Amino acid sequence: MAHPEPLRVLVIVSQRSSLYTQTNTFPEEIVPLAMRLLKKRKMWKTTGYPAVTKLLAVQKWRSRAFLVFDIANEAYDAKLGHLPEHNQLPVVVAHFSRKRAAYPANSWVSQQVNHDVAMLHNANGLDAVPPFMEDHTLGTPPAYHSPRDISMLRVRYI
Numbered sequence: 234m235a236h237p238e239p240l241r242v243l244v245i246v247s248q249r250s251s252l253y254t255q256t257n258t259f260p261e262e263i264v265p266l267a268m269r270l271l272k273k274r275k276m277w278k279t280t281g282y283p284a285v286t287k288l289l290a291v292q293k294w295r296s297r298a299f300l301v302f303d304i305a306n307e308a309y310d311a312k313l314g315h316l317p318e319h320n321q322l323p324v325v326v327a328h329f330s331r332k333r334a335a336y337p338a339n340s341w342v343s344q345q346v347n348h349d350v351a352m353l354h355n356a357n358g359l360d361a362v363p364p365f366m367e368d369h370t371l372g373t374p375p376a377y378h379s380p381r382d383i384s385m386l387r388v389r390y391i
Contacts, residue, residue, distance in 0.1 A: 237284065239306040240277065241322040242267055243338060243346050246298045247330035256298035260291045260364070264302050267327040274335035276325045277304065288364040290353050295370050301350055311362045314354035315381055320347040355381045 244267045246252050252263055264286050271277040277284070284304050292299045303309060306322065313319045324338035324346045338346065353365040358379035367375045 237278070237305040239308070239322050240304045241306075241324045241346060241350070242271065242302050242304060243324055243326045243342065244300040244302070245326065245328045245330075246300070247328075248296050249331050250329040252329050253298060256291060256293055256300065260298075260300055261288050263300060263329075264288055266329075267300075267302070268304070270327050270329075270333055270335050271325060276327075276335045276337070289350055290363065290365045290367070292367045293370055301346060311354070312359075314363075315351050317348070317351050320351045322347060 244263060246256050246263065252266070255263060268277065268284065268286065272279060285307075286302050286304050287306065287309060288300065288302045290299075290301045303322065308319075310319070324343040326334075326336055326338050326342070328334045328336075353367075354361070354363075356375075356377040357365050358377075359381055369375070
């Protein structure tokens with residue numbers, strides 16, 4: 234049996250979804266729901282191996298929340314997560330609103346998600362481990378008190 238290919242998942246949870254409040258309290262419980270949706274839409278193929286997942290980030294906005302998790306990423310290392318070359322995974326999207334959808338991310342979204350994961354690893358410092366949480370609903374931007382490399386904190390537009 235072949236090991237599954239690693240995959241990064243961007244989960245978008247609209248405030249219209251009943252899951253929106255759960256992004257504050259138990260975001261890790263959204264991961265299995267997203268996995269089921271991906272399997273149902275044939276975006277993730279099950280294998281004989283258990284699908285190991287790792288929640289990397291939760292970003293909360295007033296109208297939606299974004300979660301990012303990896304599936305079967307055995308090469309993941311939190312000490313190297315800030316490096317762009319360690320964030321080159323294919324990305325799929327699971328979208329929860331009034332309806333549910335799953336689809337492959339386009340090139341721009343894939344690059345942005347992988348870049349943002351690297352940035353969050355960098356911004357949160359050497360000893361920080363995921364999941365990284367950012368809450369933008371409070372009206373103040375997030376503060377990073379001990380980034381690894383401040384030059385990586387600049388906003389990059391692709």
